[in-house]
Amino acid sequence: MDFDDTPEEAAFRARARAWIDANAPKHLEPELKRAGFASTGVQSEDPLAASKAWQKKKAEAGWACLHWPKEYGGGGYSPMERVIWGQEEGVYGVLSSPFIIGHGMCGPTVMAWAAEDQKRRLLPPLASGEEIWCQLFSEPAGGSDLAGLRTRAVRAEDGSGDWIITGQKIWTSGAQRSQWGLLIARTDPDAPKHKGLTMFFLSMSSPGVEVRPIKQANGESGFNEVFFDGVRIPDAQRLGAVGQGWEVSLTTLMNERLSIGSGMSTGFPELFRFCLEAEIDGEPAINDAAVRSRLAQFAVRQSGLKYTGMRAITALSKGEIPGPENSIGKLVAGSTMQELAMFALDLQGQAGVVQDADSPHNARFQAMLLRSPATRIEGGSDEILRNIIAERVLGLPGDIRVDKNVPFKDIPTSGGRKT
Amino acid sequence: MNLDFSDDQKALQAQVRRFLAEKCPPAVPRAVAEGAAPYDRDLYRGLAELGVLGLAIPEAYGGMGLSHLELCLAAEELGRALAPAPVSSSIYLVAEALLQAGSDRQKAAWLPRLAAGEAVGAFALVEGPGRAAPGKVRATVEGGRLTGTKWPVADGDSADIAVVAARAGAAGPLSLYLVDLTGAGVAREALTTIDPTRSHARLVFDGAAAEPLGEAGSGWEIAEQVLDRAAVLMAFEQLGGADRALEMARDYALERMAFGRPIGSFQAIKHMLADMYVSAALARSNGYYGAWALATGAAELPVAAATARVSATQAFQHCARNNIQVHGGMGFTWAFDCHLFYRRANALALALGSQSSWEDKLIARMSRANTVAA
Numbered sequence: 001m002d003f004d005d006t007p008e009e010a011a012f013r014a015r016a017r018a019w020i021d022a023n024a025p026k027h028l029e030p031e032l033k034r035a036g037f038a039s040t041g042v043q044s045e046d047p048l049a050a051s052k053a054w055q056k057k058k059a060e061a062g063w064a065c066l067h068w069p070k071e072y073g074g075g076g077y078s079p080m081e082r083v084i085w086g087q088e089e090g091v092y093g094v095l096s097s098p099f100i101i102g103h104g105m106c107g108p109t110v111m112a113w114a115a116e117d118q119k120r121r122l123l124p125p126l127a128s129g130e131e132i133w134c135q136l137f138s139e140p141a142g143g144s145d146l147a148g149l150r151t152r153a154v155r156a157e158d159g160s161g162d163w164i165i166t167g168q169k170i171w172t173s174g175a176q177r178s179q180w181g182l183l184i185a186r187t188d189p190d191a192p193k194h195k196g197l198t199m200f201f202l203s204m205s206s207p208g209v210e211v212r213p214i215k216q217a218n219g220e221s222g223f224n225e226v227f228f229d230g231v232r233i234p235d236a237q238r239l240g241a242v243g244q245g246w247e248v249s250l251t252t253l254m255n256e257r258l259s260i261g262s263g264m265s266t267g268f269p270e271l272f273r274f275c276l277e278a279e280i281d282g283e284p285a286i287n288d289a290a291v292r293s294r295l296a297q298f299a300v301r302q303s304g305l306k307y308t309g310m311r312a313i314t315a316l317s318k319g320e321i322p323g324p325e326n327s328i329g330k331l332v333a334g335s336t337m338q339e340l341a342m343f344a345l346d347l348q349g350q351a352g353v354v355q356d357a358d359s360p361h362n363a364r365f366q367a368m369l370l371r372s373p374a375t376r377i378e379g380g381s382d383e384i385l386r387n388i389i390a391e392r393v394l395g396l397p398g399d400i401r402v403d404k405n406v407p408f409k410d411i412p413t414s415g416g417r418k419t
Numbered sequence: 420m421n422l423d424f425s426d427d428q429k430a431l432q433a434q435v436r437r438f439l440a441e442k443c444p445p446a447v448p449r450a451v452a453e454g455a456a457p458y459d460r461d462l463y464r465g466l467a468e469l470g471v472l473g474l475a476i477p478e479a480y481g482g483m484g485l486s487h488l489e490l491c492l493a494a495e496e497l498g499r500a501l502a503p504a505p506v507s508s509s510i511y512l513v514a515e516a517l518l519q520a521g522s523d524r525q526k527a528a529w530l531p532r533l534a535a536g537e538a539v540g541a542f543a544l545v546e547g548p549g550r551a552a553p554g555k556v557r558a559t560v561e562g563g564r565l566t567g568t569k570w571p572v573a574d575g576d577s578a579d580i581a582v583v584a585a586r587a588g589a590a591g592p593l594s595l596y597l598v599d600l601t602g603a604g605v606a607r608e609a610l611t612t613i614d615p616t617r618s619h620a621r622l623v624f625d626g627a628a629a630e631p632l633g634e635a636g637s638g639w640e641i642a643e644q645v646l647d648r649a650a651v652l653m654a655f656e657q658l659g660g661a662d663r664a665l666e667m668a669r670d671y672a673l674e675r676m677a678f679g680r681p682i683g684s685f686q687a688i689k690h691m692l693a694d695m696y697v698s699a700a701l702a703r704s705n706g707y708y709g710a711w712a713l714a715t716g717a718a719e720l721p722v723a724a725a726t727a728r729v730s731a732t733q734a735f736q737h738c739a740r741n742n743i744q745v746h747g748g749m750g751f752t753w754a755f756d757c758h759l760f761y762r763r764a765n766a767l768a769l770a771l772g773s774q775s776s777w778e779d780k781l782i783a784r785m786s787r788a789n790t791v792a793a
Contacts, residue, residue, distance in 0.1 A: 001488060001711045003420050286786050296778030300730040304701025307708045310422040328697050389696050390689035394669050397684040
């Protein structure tokens with residue numbers, strides 16, 4: 001049991017550190033360190049351009065998508081080396097946020113299911129950040145119940161074999177800046193819901209695609225609605241067989257869980273620093289017994305997540321595949337972040353209501369309060385994650401399902417049907 | 420980086436688990452709870468023969484000379500089995516105090532006997548209700564004679580030797596002393612507690628012979644170091660207990676039918692079990708961090724020990740109380756084992772100092788070291 005590198009890992013770390021030291025955009029470091037919540041914090045230049053520039057530089061030197069094969073634009077490194085890279089990249093890793101969905105989820109799905117020539121064409125520009133991908137999964141009627149989605153794909157009547165897409169996706173991160181999208185749609189409404197789905201990829205500049213930003217509850221617009229009005233997709237852009245879409249989507253979701261080692265942030269280090277600075281009755285807040293008790297509860301959650309991540313990395317380095325037990329990361333981090341933000345505002349007293357430049361830590365905790373409800377929903381809600389733990393880790397039975405073996409078109413819905 | 424135990428260590432853990440499955444089924448802690456014996460002597464002798472007691476004691480003092488990592492894994496099994504035996508008092512506390520602060524003569528006199536299970540040790544720090552603090556220690560030693568009352572003292576009714584915190588004179592410096600409990604001037608009274616699988620006593624000293632353990636005046640510092648070490652080991656007992664309580668709840672949820680289906684298919688039950696799993700998983704990871712710090716003597720040990728302790732206490736209490744909830748009315752019967760876990764969870768939560776005191780220590784230590792677990 002140790003936290004030491006093997007000699008090979010140490011050599012890799014030294015090489016990564018030296019390259020980062022020589023090449024990182026150091027002029028951005030102060031801004032990145034102040035990174036607001038859910039943004040890179042870059043303001044002095046176009047933030048997307050800054051992200052793309054760093055990604056391209058990494059790709060040219062073989063440091064992009066470290067664990068991908070080289071022929072697809074990756075670095076050909078081991079999962080462990082990827083983790084070490086992340087540790088060394090440090091604050092500059094924040095710049096990768098526009099590429100997370102593409103690299104973490106769309107890329108691995110394309111790698112598993114696309115034809116060889118497609119992989120060689122699509123993956124290198126995805127790795128280098130020249131092309132951004134989004135994931136077109138969730139719908140107004142299919143979030144936690146993803147297989148309830150209703151966007152239709154029907155064969156074109158011209159005999160071309162092309163597919164015509166009609167429907168709507170929602171909560172699509174980064175759709176407005178994406179060149180490509182990974183799309184799951186219903187091809188057979190007469191089949192039971194999980195069996196009538198098919199996966200495609202498409203150019204986001206295809207005629208009939210319309211992206212509309214959603215004004216979120218916190219006032220920002222990171223998510224979008226995406227509308228498809230008779231969008232044509234060649235059959236060659238189908239991933240997996242017709243009707244195999246659910247299985248293909250599981251590749252994507254499994255890869256989401258494999259994206260470990262980055263460690264979910266809970267905001268604890270920032271709260272701890274704030275409690276050293278803030279005062280209660282002229283004393284540092286951290287000397288207050290009630291503050292200490294709350295802080296300790298947050299501390300052990302933060303630490304538990306950190307060392308759970310390290311145990312997963314240990315398993316990875318031994319060639320084991322991290323399993324559904326890693327679902328605990330977001331489940332714990334999401335609600336911790338929310339409770340922690342409320343506590344930080346409480347320590348600010350009545351001034352906690354203020355969200356401007358005068359607020360402590362540049363209003364980080366206010367932003368966290370308003371953003372944290374989304375963390376508990378996106379990428380698997382707290383409730384879905386608890387189901388995953390209960391069913392796949394603890395082996396409890398699935399819920400009794402009234403929709404499993406029924407043709408999709410006969411399943412009762414809450415709104416008007418759009419299929 | 421390797422945050423895991425080795426295959427050899429896991430094999431040793433499996434051996435201890437097999438031993439306890441045979442020698443310590445639930446009927447064994449239950450018999451201690453219902454009977455008059457302070458602990459199960461056959462079980463304790465068996466643990467000594469297996470080498471469990473001496474795992475982390477050097478060979479020169481009759482131990483196995485392995486590391487605290489092995490002892491952590493054995494502790495996890497003792498916790499799973501609710502072993503009714505004085506391992507924590509004798510080994511985590513008294514043997515550790517001797518190893519940390521004892522003279523060669525003291526170590527040679529007592530460690531082999533503790534490792535062999537021939538003698539039992541008890542750690543006598545507190546004197547009644549309230550959070551332990553140096554100012555609350557009133558016991559005094561004058562002319563090598565100890566006077567005062569310590570309670571509750573785990574295993575105090577059966578121990579042969581105690582490590583006692585006392586002052587040299589009424590306002591004198593606080594030091595630790597070794598006291599032979601079989602000698603004159605010691606009166607003991609067994610106490611009724613919330614966990615009758617583990618015995619506790621009130622020890623009244625009236626001129627009992629006491630010899631200094633460790634440097635005079637450094638009693639509190641040594642006690643804190645010993646408590647940190649014991650906290651990591653006890654955290655593994657708590658992890659074992661938490662995991663077992665979760666398994667019991669899971670198994671019952673699969674087998675118990677209500678409304679025509681297993682109760683484990685209801686989300687109210689599934690989500691309760693998922694939350695128990697999360698507590699136990701976080702506590703396990705924090706426990707590994709503590710084990711690493713303990714075994715390597717890392718400077719982070721005070722923070723790591725408090726982290727492991729707070730997390731493990733929370734997890735075992737959470738799993739034990741929800742285990743009863745999942746079992747419903749049957750869980751509240753004496754015949755089911757749920758209450759034994761509930762009792763043990765809540766007793767261990769107090770054993771080395773209350774949860775709030777460890778929360779306080781954790782944050783005080785983090786702000787001192789300014790080590791933010793980023």
